[in-house]
Amino acid sequence: MREGLFIAFSLFTIAAASGVVLSRNPVYSAFSLILSFFGLSGLYLLWGTTFMAMIQILIYTGAIVVLFVFVVMLLNLQVNKESSPNFLIVGISGAAVWFFSLIILRVLTQAIPNTLPAIPTDQIRTISKLLFTRYLWPFEVLSLFLLVMIIAIFAITRTQEIPHGGEKQ
Amino acid sequence: MKFPLSITYWSHFVSVAMFSLGLLGFLLRKNTIVVLMCIELMLNAVNLLLIETSMRTNTPEGIIMVVFVVTVAAAEVAVGLGIVLNLYRMKGTVNLDHFKSLRG
Amino acid sequence: MDWMDLIVTAVKTIVIYLGMVQVVPIMLIVERRGAALIQDRPGPNRVGPFGLFQPIADVIKMMMKEVAVPKQVNKALYILGPFLVLFPASLVIAALPFGDFFTLFDKNYILQVANIDVGILYILAIGSLGIYGILFGGWASNNKFSLIGAMRSSSQIISYEIPLGLAACSAVLWYGTFSLREMVTGQEGTILSVLPNWGIFYQPLGFLLFFVAAFAETNRLPFDLPESEAELVAGFHTEYGPMDFGTFFMAEYMNMATMSGLMVSIYFGGWHLPWISDATLLQWLGSRNLVALIQVLTAVTKIAFFMLVFVWVRWTIPRFRFDQLMRLAWKNLIPLGLINLVITALVLYFKGAA
Numbered sequence: 001m002r003e004g005l006f007i008a009f010s011l012f013t014i015a016a017a018s019g020v021v022l023s024r025n026p027v028y029s030a031f032s033l034i035l036s037f038f039g040l041s042g043l044y045l046l047w048g049t050t051f052m053a054m055i056q057i058l059i060y061t062g063a064i065v066v067l068f069v070f071v072v073m074l075l076n077l078q079v080n081k082e083s084s085p086n087f088l089i090v091g092i093s094g095a096a097v098w099f100f101s102l103i104i105l106r107v108l109t110q111a112i113p114n115t116l117p118a119i120p121t122d123q124i125r126t127i128s129k130l131l132f133t134r135y136l137w138p139f140e141v142l143s144l145f146l147l148v149m150i151i152a153i154f155a156i157t158r159t160q161e162i163p164h165g166g167e168k169q
Numbered sequence: 170m171k172f173p174l175s176i177t178y179w180s181h182f183v184s185v186a187m188f189s190l191g192l193l194g195f196l197l198r199k200n201t202i203v204v205l206m207c208i209e210l211m212l213n214a215v216n217l218l219l220i221e222t223s224m225r226t227n228t229p230e231g232i233i234m235v236v237f238v239v240t241v242a243a244a245e246v247a248v249g250l251g252i253v254l255n256l257y258r259m260k261g262t263v264n265l266d267h268f269k270s271l272r273g
Numbered sequence: 274m275d276w277m278d279l280i281v282t283a284v285k286t287i288v289i290y291l292g293m294v295q296v297v298p299i300m301l302i303v304e305r306r307g308a309a310l311i312q313d314r315p316g317p318n319r320v321g322p323f324g325l326f327q328p329i330a331d332v333i334k335m336m337m338k339e340v341a342v343p344k345q346v347n348k349a350l351y352i353l354g355p356f357l358v359l360f361p362a363s364l365v366i367a368a369l370p371f372g373d374f375f376t377l378f379d380k381n382y383i384l385q386v387a388n389i390d391v392g393i394l395y396i397l398a399i400g401s402l403g404i405y406g407i408l409f410g411g412w413a414s415n416n417k418f419s420l421i422g423a424m425r426s427s428s429q430i431i432s433y434e435i436p437l438g439l440a441a442c443s444a445v446l447w448y449g450t451f452s453l454r455e456m457v458t459g460q461e462g463t464i465l466s467v468l469p470n471w472g473i474f475y476q477p478l479g480f481l482l483f484f485v486a487a488f489a490e491t492n493r494l495p496f497d498l499p500e501s502e503a504e505l506v507a508g509f510h511t512e513y514g515p516m517d518f519g520t521f522f523m524a525e526y527m528n529m530a531t532m533s534g535l536m537v538s539i540y541f542g543g544w545h546l547p548w549i550s551d552a553t554l555l556q557w558l559g560s561r562n563l564v565a566l567i568q569v570l571t572a573v574t575k576i577a578f579f580m581l582v583f584v585w586v587r588w589t590i591p592r593f594r595f596d597q598l599m600r601l602a603w604k605n606l607i608p609l610g611l612i613n614l615v616i617t618a619l620v621l622y623f624k625g626a627a
Contacts, residue, residue, distance in 0.1 A: 006176045010183045017187045020206055021194035027350065027412065029203050033210070034405065036187070040213055043183065046176065047224045052232060054394040056216075059239050062401030064209065064246050066408070066431060071250045072202055073412050073420065075257050090193050097189035105181050109222075117227040124391075124451070126229050127236075135233055142240055149244040156251040 354410025439610030457543030
């Protein structure tokens with residue numbers, strides 16, 4: 001039952017990811033991205049991390065892809081002939097990259113036990129404790145990093161009006 | 170509740186497939202915004218792999234790494250889209266073929 | 274999982290979902306009569322006694338009007354728009370608690386579709402998906418006014434998600450759990466036998482933040498600019514026909530009901546009666562199922578009260594301008610939310626250390 005659901009979500013995610021890459025209209029790409037994030041969230045749920053599944057939907061589909069859709073709509077991009085790639089090239093090289101990467105990954109993760117452990121029950125508590133004790137330093141640096149990013153975004157996208165009229169970037 | 174072993178293999182399959190699709194899209198697409206979306210696909214593939222490893226070996230460090238990756242990805246997308254907006258203001262297009270002025 | 278569990282869960286889901294959908298026709302008439310009451314005029318009173326059959330007339334009108342799909346729209350996303358708004362509005366109902374549990378054939382079933390262990394996070398996550406219907410609907414209409422309305426609405430929603438999330442974060446810190454059902458069971462009893470042990474007495478600032486953010490999240494006045502009648506023709510649903518308009522409104526009312534349900538569960542005790550505990554109710558009534566009925570009635574009454582407050586505020590306060598709205602979110606509510614979080618954390622620390 002769980003394996004069946006897992007296979008269904010896996011195929012759905014891969015189909016949506018190919019929709020992102022192969023789609024001509026960037027709005028359709030954004031929509032496929034949303035679908036692939038939904039599929040990923042389902043995979044996280046099937047692995048037992050309900051927290052990460054909700055975080056994935058909340059942050060990725062709820063904020064990041066909204067940003068993408070905003071920019072695509074603001075720029076009012078036209079769909080033209082040169083924007084879709086050659087499907088044959090994408091197909092063959094994709095298959096080759098996938099094949100070799102899968103082999104490398106299997107070789108590197110050889111110590112897989114025969115049965116997998118059960119889902120821990122107090123996962124959120126463990127993660128939060130670790131975040132605030134052992135990984136406090138990266139956590140604080142990350143919050144400073146976000147602040148710097150916000151200021152950087154303001155600096156990059158600012159337009160200044162000069163007194164004679166017109167704008168200077 | 171125990172896991173069947175095959176979902177490890179399926180997770181590897183999906184993760185590597187998403188990563189290769191993202192890589193191909195990053196190299197072959199000409200629309201800058203779609204290129205940024207393919208970067209997001211690659212990051213998500215790595216997230217899936219991290220979570221799978223973390224749940225398989227019952228260590229919470231993988232999930233903490235995923236939290237950090239999600240945060241950094243969000244910030245990076247925002248800055249990247251700011252740069253794309255500036256490119257659009259300069260040239261009126263976001264087609265990567267038109268940004269060749271640094272080519273030697 | 275045996276068949277009885279499956280059947281009871283399916284029936285429970287259908288009943289809860291249809292119950293929440295009934296909010297829409299009830300609100301159609303309550304809103305207009307409430308508006309009329311506040312504005313000192315009769316309101317719709319022709320269709321049926323006291324105008325109570327007005328929603329039937331509205332729905333018949335919506336279904337019978339001519340549906341004209343404009344030629345210049347992007348067909349796929351135009352048709353997808355209303356579905357994308359209705360889909361999250363329907364999904365979030367799964368986490369709302371309506372009662373403790375009822376007994377059927379010696380097994381206890383909770384009065385909730387699913388006791389999700391990350392309940393509040395689920396509601397915030399799925400609730401944030403409602404933006405896409407507005408964005409895609411506004412963009413597919415190929416109309417600059419629709420696009421401006423859609424942009425305004427979505428930037429308003431994402432701005433007010435942050436104070437909503439911060440208030441929810443403080444509530445999670447206080448109760449120590451993400452699950453809504455455990456938050457409600459933690460509000461049982463009284464404080465010093467004087468006040469009921471409700472969340473609002475422990476988190477008053479959080480409630481204020483949540484209340485204001487709930488208005489903005491559901492695009493209700495005073496944060497009504499995206500669908501204001503006088504400003505942008507009709508906002509993002511200008512190019513849509515009657516039944517799609519009905520779908521957008523249905524999603525808005527269901528979102529209102531969900532926000533009311535959340536406020537009731539976190540801050541007003543959920544299904545608990547103010548000073549009477551469940552044990553005394555069980556003593557008086559004897560049967561577990563009767564207690565469950567009283568609990569459901571209490572929860573529904575509280576949610577109905579908050580819906581009335583939504584209507585009341587709509588026809589009392591004037592509309593915010595867009596920059597005032599944004600300034601309120603980013604410069605006033607977010608610092609208040611952070612202060613609330615810090616105060617909650619400090620109080621918990623000293624309570625734990627004592």
